[in-house]
Amino acid sequence: MSCAVMSCRYAVVYRLLHGVLVIVVSRSHANVFSNLNLVAAISRLLVAELKSVEITPERVIKKYAQVCV
Secondary structure, eight states, X not given: OEEEEETTTEEEEEEEETTEEEEEEEETTSOHHHHHHHHXXXXXXXXXXXXXXOOOXXXXXXXXXXXXX
């Protein structure tokens, strides 16, 4: 997992999960640890729902047509 602050306006937390990029973008004053927990929870959810550790963009698109939070 990695964190970045973009121009002091947004905080970005992301994780590359076998070719699928999980990104959480929030205001810079938001709690970064909550964002880290959210990215970890999304990663666990994807692994559990797709019933495999090998997660590909094709499998995610087949299961979820559009993912936005």
